[in-house]
Amino acid sequence: xxxxxxxxxxxxxxxxxxxxxxxxxxxxxxxxxxxxxxxxxxxxxxxxxxxxxxxxxxxxxxxxxxxxxxxxxxxxxxxxxxxxxxxxxxxxxxxxxxxxxxxxxxxxxxxxxxxxxxxxxxxxxxxxxxxxxxxxxxxxxxxxxxxxxxxxxxxxxxxxxxxxxxxxxxxxxxxxxxxxxxxxxxxxxxxxxxxxxxxxxxxxxxxxxxxxxxxxxxxxxxxxxxxxxxxxxxxxxxxxxxxxxxxxxxxxxxxxxxxxxxxxxxxxxxxxxxxxxxxxxxxxxxxxxxxxxxxxxxxxxxxxxxxxxxxxxxxxxxxxxxxxxxxxxxxxxxxxxxxxxxxxxxxxxxxxxxxxxxxxxxxxxxxxxxxxxxxxxxxxxxxxxxxxxxxxxxxxxxxxxxxxxxxxxxxxxxxxxxxxxxxxxxxxx
Numbered sequence: 001x002x003x004x005x006x007x008x009x010x011x012x013x014x015x016x017x018x019x020x021x022x023x024x025x026x027x028x029x030x031x032x033x034x035x036x037x038x039x040x041x042x043x044x045x046x047x048x049x050x051x052x053x054x055x056x057x058x059x060x061x062x063x064x065x066x067x068x069x070x071x072x073x074x075x076x077x078x079x080x081x082x083x084x085x086x087x088x089x090x091x092x093x094x095x096x097x098x099x100x101x102x103x104x105x106x107x108x109x110x111x112x113x114x115x116x117x118x119x120x121x122x123x124x125x126x127x128x129x130x131x132x133x134x135x136x137x138x139x140x141x142x143x144x145x146x147x148x149x150x151x152x153x154x155x156x157x158x159x160x161x162x163x164x165x166x167x168x169x170x171x172x173x174x175x176x177x178x179x180x181x182x183x184x185x186x187x188x189x190x191x192x193x194x195x196x197x198x199x200x201x202x203x204x205x206x207x208x209x210x211x212x213x214x215x216x217x218x219x220x221x222x223x224x225x226x227x228x229x230x231x232x233x234x235x236x237x238x239x240x241x242x243x244x245x246x247x248x249x250x251x252x253x254x255x256x257x258x259x260x261x262x263x264x265x266x267x268x269x270x271x272x273x274x275x276x277x278x279x280x281x282x283x284x285x286x287x288x289x290x291x292x293x294x295x296x297x298x299x300x301x302x303x304x305x306x307x308x309x310x311x312x313x314x315x316x317x318x319x320x321x322x323x324x325x326x327x328x329x330x331x332x333x334x335x336x337x338x339x340x341x342x343x344x345x346x347x348x349x350x351x352x353x354x355x356x357x358x359x360x361x362x363x364x365x366x367x368x369x370x371x372x373x374x375x376x377x378x379x380x381x382x383x384x385x386x387x388x389x390x391x392x393x394x395x396x397x398x399x400x401x402x403x404x405x406x407x408x409x410x411x412x413x414x415x416x417x418x419x420x421x422x423x424x425x426x427x428x429x
Contacts, residue, residue, distance in 0.1 A: 014027065014030075014031050014034075018031040018032075134428045135428065136369075136384075136394075136428055136429050137382075137392075137394035137427060137428065138427065138428045139382070139394065139396060139397055139425055139426065139427045140179070140425065140426045140427075141397060141398060141401075141418065141421070141423045141424070141425050141426075142175060142179040142181060142423060142424045142425075142426075143421075143422060143423050144166070144169070144173065144181060144183070144422050144423065144424065145181060145183060146166060146169040146171060146183060146422075147422065148168055148169070148422060149166035149167075149168055149169025149171065149173075149183075149422055150166060150167040150168035150169065150419050150422070151164050151165065151166055151167070151169075151173065151404075151405075151417035151418065151419060151422070151423075151424060152164070152165045152166070152167040152193070152194050152195075152404050152405055152417055152419065153165045153193075153194055153195045153196040153206065153404075153405045153417070154196065154405040154406065154407050154415055154416060154417050154424070155196045155197050155198055155204070155407050156198065156407055156408060156409060156410060156415075157174070157198055157204055157219060158198055158202050158219065159219040160176075160177070160410045161174050161175060161176050161177070161219075161410075162174070162175045162176075162177075162407065162409055162415045162424070163196060163198075163204045163217075164196060164405070164417055164424065165193035165194055165195070165196050165206055166183070166193065167192050167193060167194060167209075167419075168192075169183070170185065170186050170188075170189060170190060170191055170192070170193070171183045171184055171185050171186060171193075172184045172186065172193060172196075172204070172206065172215075172217050172223075173424075175415075175424050177409060177410060177411040181424070182221075184217060184221045184223065186208070186215065186223065186225075187223060187225060188208065188211045188213065188225060190210055190211070191208035191209075191210055191211035191213065191215075191225075192208060192209040192210035192211065193206050193207065193208050193209070193215065194206070194207050194208075194209045194235075194236050194237075195207040195235070195236050195237040195238040195248065195249075195281070196238065196405075197238050197239050197240055197246070198240065199216070199240055199246055199264060200240050200244050200245075200264065201264040202219070203216050203217065203218050203219070203264075204216070204217045204218075204219070205238055205240075205246050205262075206238065207235035207236055207237070207238050207248055208225065208235070209234055209235060209236060211225070212227060212228050212231065212232060212233055212234075212235070213225045213226060213227050213228060213235075214226045214228060214235060214238070214246070214248065214260075214262050214268070224266075226262060226266045226268065228250070228260060228268060228270075229268055229270060230250065230252065230256065230258060230270055232252055232254065233250035233252050233256075233258065233260070233270075234250060234251045234252055235248050235249065235250055235260065236248070236249045236250075236251055236279070236280055236281070237249045237279070237280055237281035237282040237292065237293075238282065239282050239283050239284055239290070240284060241261070241284055241290055241303065242284055242288050242289075242303065243303045244263075244264070245261050245262060245263045245264070246261070246262045246263075246264070247259065247260065247261050247262075247282055247284075247290045247301075248260045248261075248262070248282065249279035249280060249281070249282050249292055249294075250270065250279070251278040251279055251280065256272065257272075257273045257275075257277060257278060257279055257294070258270045258271055258272050258273060258279075259271045259273065259279065259282070259290070259292065259299075259301050259307075271301060271305045271307065273294070273299070273307060273309075274307065274309070275309065277294035277295035277296060277297065277299075277309075278294060278295050279292045279293065279294040279299060280292070280293045280294065280320070280321055280322075281293050281321060281322050281323045281333075281363075282323070283323050283324050283325060283331070284325070285300070285325060285331060285346060286325055286329045286346065287346040288302070288303070289301060289302045289303070290302075290303075291323060291331050291344075292323065293320035293321055293322070293323045293333055293334075294309070294320065295317070295318075295319065295320065296311060296312055296313065296317055296318050296319075296320070297309055297310050297311040297312050297318075297320065298310045298312075298320060298323070298331065298333060298342075298344050298350075308348075310344060310348050310350065312335070312342070312350065312352075317337050318335040318336075318337050318338050318340075319335065319336040319337040319338075320333050320334065320335055320336075320342070321333070321334045321335075321336050321361070321362050321363070322334045322361070322362055322363040322364040322365075322374065322375070322405075322406075323364065324364050324365050324366055324372070325366065326343070326366055326372055326387065327366060327370050327387070328387050329346070330343050330344060330345050330346070331343070331344045331345075331346075332364055332366075332372045332385075333364065334361035334362055334363070334364050334374055334375075335352070335361065336360045336361060336362065336377075337360075338352075338354075339354065339355045339357070339358045339359055339360065339361065340352045340353060340354050340355060340361075341353045341355065341361060341364070341372070341374060341383075341385050341391070351389075353385060353389045353391065355376070355379075355383065355391060355393075356391060356393065357376070357379045357381070357393070358378065358379070359376030359377070359378050359379025359381060359383070359393075360376065360377045360378035360379070361374050361375060361376055361377070361383065362374070362375040362376075362377045362403070362404050362405075363375045363403075363404055363405040363406040363416070364406065365406050365407050365408055365414065366408060367384070367408060367414060367429050368408055368412050368429055369429040370387070371384050371385060371386050371387070371429075372384070372385045372386075372387075373406060373408075373414050373427075373429075374406065375403045375404060375405070375406050375416060376393065376403075377402055377403055377404060379393070380395065380396045380399065380400065380401055380402075380403075381393045381394060381395055381396060382394045382396065382403070382406075382414070382416065382425075382427050384429075394427060396418075396425070398418065398421045398423065400420045400421070401418040401419075401420050401421040401423065401425070402418060402419040402420030402421070403416050403417065403418050403419070403425065404416070404417050404418075404419050405417045409426070412428075412429065413426050413427060413428050413429060414426070414427045414429060
């Protein structure tokens with residue numbers, strides 16, 4: 001077959017380069033001469049032009065209810081390169097093919113692959129150009145209905161909402177991730193609910209400090225109360241244990257501090273502490289034991305009742321408050337008097353990190369970002385500390401908010417209580 005002298009690459013490759021403009025003047029002339037006699041390369045050029053037009057056409061995509069681009073429109077006949085167009089540009093077709101023809105099914109498959117490739121490229125461009133999520137440290141606040149309710153403890157419930165205690169308001173509150181608040185009055189007046197946690201039975205359990213009771217509320221709002229055996233036990237923190245029961249602290253003001261255990265059926269057992277150190281918060285550790293803060297140290301109790309105490313500074317009060325398990329398998333806690341964040345291994349090795357400001361840290365929790373987040377009550381800030389000890393602080397919008405408890409929410413944010421401003425707060429990570 002007589003033809004234009006062969007170029008270094010196949011004609012189809014040269015037609016592609018010709019369409020994109022990546023050829024020299026000499027090669028351009030050679031390709032145009034070849035197009036006059038080759039129907040296959042004419043079809044290839046028409047396909048390149050058609051898909052180039054498609055790639056530049058808008059695609060209908062949406063995010064957040066907004067259109068990213070205008071709707072796709074079909075090609076008109078004028079926009080499609082046809083054999084007649086090629087004849088006008090390069091003269092009549094004389095030789096049908098420069099190589100054996102490609103079957104019609106194969107051409108259809110190639111076209112489908114090209115369409116999918118273009119769609120994938122469009123989606124990639126769209127997602128790369130989508131606006132990023134909210135930056136870390138953005139705070140939203142939701143005011144409670146009951147005035148001066150003094151929200152204190154907060155936890156994530158099994159229903160996808162946040163549940164919290166109202167220490168002065170004498171209520172258990174529930175807030176949805178969208179900020180809708182519902183409050184449930186407690187049967188006992190002036191009970192001073194404080195600590196709160198999700199139980200293994202799918203209910204919410206909490207302490208009633210002044211009423212000397214442990215409370216339970218279902219997600220539907222049904223309340224039950226259980227008296228603590230020791231009078232004036234002053235129950236505070238509460239957590240779900242590894243044994244299917246709830247464990248809580250008793251900071252008896254008469255010096256009889258204990259750790260309590262209540263089954264989901266309401267049976268209570270108490271374990272006296274060897275020294276009076278006013279236990280406060282409590283959490284289940286990664287070692288199958290319960291860990292709690294107490295005055296000037298950290299305590300540990302096994303489900304069978306074996307107790308061990310770790311002292312921070314015998315001559316200096318630290319007022320340890322909140323405690324939680326970190327993603328590193330250690331226990332992290334706050335020191336209100338010394339303005340530090342502490343870390344203790346299950347073997348008892350302690351490391352402390354001084355905060356930039358004298359802020360009286362309180363509650364602490366593990367964040368969804370793999371860091372620890374904590375309350376700076378006096379500093380009116382929310383703090384974040386990495387596992388290596390790097391600290392970042394975020395200011396609160398409301399002055400003197402006196403934040404206290406904090407927990408990780410179902411929406412990937414942190415939720416916390418504001419005692420001074422009577423609000424529930426939310427901060428992005």
